[in-house]
Amino acid sequence: MLRYIIKRVLSMIPSLILTSIMVFLMVHLIPGDPAITMLGDSATEESIEQMREEMGLNQPLVNQYFIWMGKVVHGDLGDSIFQNKSVMATIADRAETSVLLGVMAMILIVLISLPIGIIAAVKVNTWLDQGISSLAMFLASVPAFWLGLNLMLLFSVKLGWLPTSGFPSVFRSGDWSNLRYLILPSISIALPNTALIIRMTRSSMLDVIKEDYVRTARSKGLTENAVYIKHVFRNSLIAVVSSLGFVFASLISGTVVTESVFSLPGVGQLLVSSIMLRDYPVIQGVILIIALVFMIINLLVDISYAKIDPRIRYTSAK
Amino acid sequence: MFNLLRKRKVAIVASVFLIAVLICGIFAPLISTFDPNETHGKDRLSTINSTYWLGTDNYGRDIFSRIIYGTRMSLVGSLGIVVFAVVLGVLLGVVAGYLRSAQMVIMRLADVLMAFPPLLLAMMLMAIMGSGVFNVVIAIGAYYMTRMIRIIYSLTLKIKEETYIEAMHAQGASTLRIILRHIVPNLVSPIIVQATFTFSSALLQMAALDFLGLGIPPQYPTWGNMLSEGSRFMTRAPWMVVIPGLVIVLTVLSINIMGDLLRDNIDPKFRDIVKGT
Amino acid sequence: MNDALLNVKDLTITFQTERGELTAVDHLSFDLGRKETLCIVGESGSGKSVTALSIMGLLPQPAGRVTNGSIRFQGQELTGLTNKQMQGIRGNRISMIFQEPMTSLNPVYTVGYQISEVLKKHKGMNTKEAMRYAAELLERVGIPEPGKRVHSFPHELSGGLRQRVMIAMALSCDPDILIADEPTTALDVTIQAQILRLMETLKQDLDMSIIFITHDLGVVSQISDRTIVMYGGMKMEERYADGFFDHVQHPYTVDLLGCIPTSSLSDGKLMPIPGMIPSLANMPGGCRFSNRCRRAMSACHETIPELREIEPGHWIACHLEDKEAVL
Numbered sequence: 001m002l003r004y005i006i007k008r009v010l011s012m013i014p015s016l017i018l019t020s021i022m023v024f025l026m027v028h029l030i031p032g033d034p035a036i037t038m039l040g041d042s043a044t045e046e047s048i049e050q051m052r053e054e055m056g057l058n059q060p061l062v063n064q065y066f067i068w069m070g071k072v073v074h075g076d077l078g079d080s081i082f083q084n085k086s087v088m089a090t091i092a093d094r095a096e097t098s099v100l101l102g103v104m105a106m107i108l109i110v111l112i113s114l115p116i117g118i119i120a121a122v123k124v125n126t127w128l129d130q131g132i133s134s135l136a137m138f139l140a141s142v143p144a145f146w147l148g149l150n151l152m153l154l155f156s157v158k159l160g161w162l163p164t165s166g167f168p169s170v171f172r173s174g175d176w177s178n179l180r181y182l183i184l185p186s187i188s189i190a191l192p193n194t195a196l197i198i199r200m201t202r203s204s205m206l207d208v209i210k211e212d213y214v215r216t217a218r219s220k221g222l223t224e225n226a227v228y229i230k231h232v233f234r235n236s237l238i239a240v241v242s243s244l245g246f247v248f249a250s251l252i253s254g255t256v257v258t259e260s261v262f263s264l265p266g267v268g269q270l271l272v273s274s275i276m277l278r279d280y281p282v283i284q285g286v287i288l289i290i291a292l293v294f295m296i297i298n299l300l301v302d303i304s305y306a307k308i309d310p311r312i313r314y315t316s317a318k
Numbered sequence: 319m320f321n322l323l324r325k326r327k328v329a330i331v332a333s334v335f336l337i338a339v340l341i342c343g344i345f346a347p348l349i350s351t352f353d354p355n356e357t358h359g360k361d362r363l364s365t366i367n368s369t370y371w372l373g374t375d376n377y378g379r380d381i382f383s384r385i386i387y388g389t390r391m392s393l394v395g396s397l398g399i400v401v402f403a404v405v406l407g408v409l410l411g412v413v414a415g416y417l418r419s420a421q422m423v424i425m426r427l428a429d430v431l432m433a434f435p436p437l438l439l440a441m442m443l444m445a446i447m448g449s450g451v452f453n454v455v456i457a458i459g460a461y462y463m464t465r466m467i468r469i470i471y472s473l474t475l476k477i478k479e480e481t482y483i484e485a486m487h488a489q490g491a492s493t494l495r496i497i498l499r500h501i502v503p504n505l506v507s508p509i510i511v512q513a514t515f516t517f518s519s520a521l522l523q524m525a526a527l528d529f530l531g532l533g534i535p536p537q538y539p540t541w542g543n544m545l546s547e548g549s550r551f552m553t554r555a556p557w558m559v560v561i562p563g564l565v566i567v568l569t570v571l572s573i574n575i576m577g578d579l580l581r582d583n584i585d586p587k588f589r590d591i592v593k594g595t
Numbered sequence: 596m597n598d599a600l601l602n603v604k605d606l607t608i609t610f611q612t613e614r615g616e617l618t619a620v621d622h623l624s625f626d627l628g629r630k631e632t633l634c635i636v637g638e639s640g641s642g643k644s645v646t647a648l649s650i651m652g653l654l655p656q657p658a659g660r661v662t663n664g665s666i667r668f669q670g671q672e673l674t675g676l677t678n679k680q681m682q683g684i685r686g687n688r689i690s691m692i693f694q695e696p697m698t699s700l701n702p703v704y705t706v707g708y709q710i711s712e713v714l715k716k717h718k719g720m721n722t723k724e725a726m727r728y729a730a731e732l733l734e735r736v737g738i739p740e741p742g743k744r745v746h747s748f749p750h751e752l753s754g755g756l757r758q759r760v761m762i763a764m765a766l767s768c769d770p771d772i773l774i775a776d777e778p779t780t781a782l783d784v785t786i787q788a789q790i791l792r793l794m795e796t797l798k799q800d801l802d803m804s805i806i807f808i809t810h811d812l813g814v815v816s817q818i819s820d821r822t823i824v825m826y827g828g829m830k831m832e833e834r835y836a837d838g839f840f841d842h843v844q845h846p847y848t849v850d851l852l853g854c855i856p857t858s859s860l861s862d863g864k865l866m867p868i869p870g871m872i873p874s875l876a877n878m879p880g881g882c883r884f885s886n887r888c889r890r891a892m893s894a895c896h897e898t899i900p901e902l903r904e905i906e907p908g909h910w911i912a913c914h915l916e917d918k919e920a921v922l
Contacts, residue, residue: 014426018429141522141570142567143525146559149549212699216761219686221684221716222712223682224678252437272532290438310703311750
């Protein structure tokens with residue numbers, strides 16, 4: 001297992017390097033002087049000259065990359081043009097909201113879709129199964145932000161049960177009840193994403209049920225519940241986990257838009273406003289961080305995949 | 319059997335809806351009741367009534383007419399993304415599957431693009447390229463192109479292994495000829511299925527980008543732009559949000575229903591590859 | 596024969612399919628005595644595996660159903676039992692091993708865990724006891740380093756070892772009957788012989804009866820006490836005695852023997868059976884084998900032949916006159 005993890009981590013390196021090159025090139029692909037791009041239009045001649053020096057703009061591109069990369073690995077992503085803060089600090093301020101929102105949404109996705117997927121598989125070809133399939137298809141067609149707007153209209157505006165927008169920090173105030181600000185946002189991210197997992201759970205359970213080892217499990221005299229939970233569900237998780245990468249991608253996208261809908265002070269909203277303000281150091285930083293988080297999530301998905309399916313560990317450790 | 323018939327029935331409803339949407343797009347000037355950009359200062363934010371069938375927005379523009387015109391940009395945009403993704407995806411995918419030298423470069427590039435969640439990739443590209451309709455197509459299309467490359471690549475590898483293709487190589491047929499005459503025709507049905515899902519998914523992505531204000535410039539009426547404006551007046555004029563969203567949901571749902579039906583009828587040996595994405 | 600361990604009488608099994616109801620097993624009767632090895636021989640589609648599954652109460656649901664007849668195990672009727680009652684018998688009093696050792700074990704659990712499940716269920720052992728006993732069982736079926744192997748995953752074992760694991764699992768509760776559905780078909784010939792020898796030894800040690808389902812007549816000659824030949828869901832021939840192969844009477848069995856290549860049993864000429872096995876949906880009227888039989892008479896196409904005893908302990912279902920030289 002350890003060998004598998006090491007191998008998998010090492011395999012991330014080329015992607016990491018290529019991703020960083022792409023983010024680095026961003027500023028250079030934008031028409032105009034990269035130093036002005038990094039400092040904004042209102043920069044003084046003096047500071048632009050200083051920035052040129054810092055970025056090494058008179059040196060070859062390769063050297064510039066290494067100068068930039070050297071700073072990045074030390075956690076220096078530059079300074080925001082519009083906020084009097086370093087990019088790192090700006091992102092750190094916003095991280096709490098996005099992380100909590102993502103985690104809550106993921107928990108909801110798992111809690112909703114696994115049981116429903118199992119029920120659909122156990123009751124295959126009944127009206128219940130067809131109802132679930134139709135519902136999943138409908139949910140997959142709903143944009144997360146539109147769902148969010150509707151939930152807000154209903155539960156916050158009409159019924160007044162939950163706050164409409166904003167999110168006072170949980171950690172700074174120590175008040176966990178502030179999580180109620182994230183209930184509607186996390187539901188609107190989660191629901192459209194349940195569709196894929198529901199369908200994956202159902203179809204992989206139905207595939208596994210046909211397997212010989214399920215017949216073996218029955219021939220041992222195990223109860224139906226034990227057969228379904230220990231043998232069918234456990235094995236169908238392999239396929240479900242392999243689709244989690246897609247769900248996380250869509251979760252991150254969902255977080256970005258939903259933060260806008262509910263005016264949550266998260267990383268996603270930071271990215272949107274930075275793009276509008278052309279605050280390129282922040283854009284670069286946010287994209288790099290999100291790409292890194294996404295890669296780490298995919299790494300964790302792969303590791304748990306190997307944990308669930310011993311054959312993976314075996315074949316790739318060789 | 320029962321299931322398929324049921325699916326077919328739903329698919330008929332879906333296709334009728336899609337044809338209606340298409341007609342609305344093509345004949346927008348004939349169907350719409352107002353100029354979509356014409357403002358009626360006295361009738362701002364009016365509800366659904368006999369003059370304004372679906373109400374008006376904050377400038378007093380007729381929402382029904384804007385929805386009808388919005389069909390154009392929404393469909394053309396998604397179609398552009400599909401064409402971009404299919405043309406480049408198939409080209410690069412087949413080349414990667416056939417030329418060992420190109421495989422490394424293309425698949426590595428695909429890996430990098432896949433390292434970003436789709437919306438994030440689109441936002442990054444928009445930040446580089448700046449706003450504009452064509453840029454939106456490229457920014458969103460880049461992700462779907464990558465998916466298409468991966469699918470076509472693995473399908474090409476699979477078809478390449480088939481005995482008759484190997485036999486043709488043995489007979490000395492040229493690679494280009496084999497690709498055009500034997501590989502590509504085999505790819506048509508998986509491409510159609512994938513393109514269908516790309517279409518619906520691109521429609522959603524485009525709406526999300528529009529909603530964030532990073533998509534199609536706001537002067538064009540698109541469903542996403544209407545939602546974006548509507549969200550600011552939501553409490554006073556909920557229809558500004560509900561109606562364009564409903565149109566998006568129904569369109570995406572209908573396309574997905576068609577895609578499902580197409581996928582059920584695809585060659586089983588390709589189904590896993592198409593399904594796995 | 597009333598002291599038999601298992602009495603199967605007039606067993607009829609049907610499957611509900613898109614093309615209507617198909618009869619997979621038609622009025623099949625047989626007995627299994629204590630410490631007896633019964634071989635059920637037939638081609639695929641003959642109903643032999645379905646028969647085995649019905650004894651276990653594992654017919655594919657909801658399509659398969661026992662529509663007629665009885666299965667009595669030590670005097671207890673099995674066909675009417677609830678699934679819960681059957682769970683007490685499966686893996687405990689009657690257990691089963693399957694054709695594909697590669698796919699019959701769950702890939703995500705260690706073999707020790709999979710054996711311990713049976714012990715926990717039927718013997719009430721805790722996990723620790725069960726794992727220790729699982730290692731003992733592995734040793735009993737001749738797996739080297741059993742203490743290490745209990746922690747192996749199925750993919751780390753060869754096909755032969757996996758089948759030994761299956762046997763260990765099946766025998767963990769000292770069952771009265773072991774049903775083996777083509778247990779050696781998927782294995783190499785040398786491994787086949789080892790597994791057969793193992794089963795023979797264990798049968799002697801554990802005083803159990805075996806129902807051995809196979810299409811391999813070579814295997815039958817090595818282990819069988821009683822042999823049943825099935826075709827199209829019906830019993831064609833049965834012999835309760837040694838020397839089955841020297842006394843075969845039914846034209847189908849004769850043809851089946853003719854199909855064995857390079858076997859000491861055939862005279863060197865390969866004689867394929869003409870035609871194809873008809874699907875269950877279009878079985879001929881009369882004798883099921885009538886449309887492929889070299890010696891079919893008009894009566895064969897009209898009435899189903901009764902099973903009759905042609906010599907003590909030997910029955911055939913055929914219209915041909917008995918004692919007639921067939922070859």
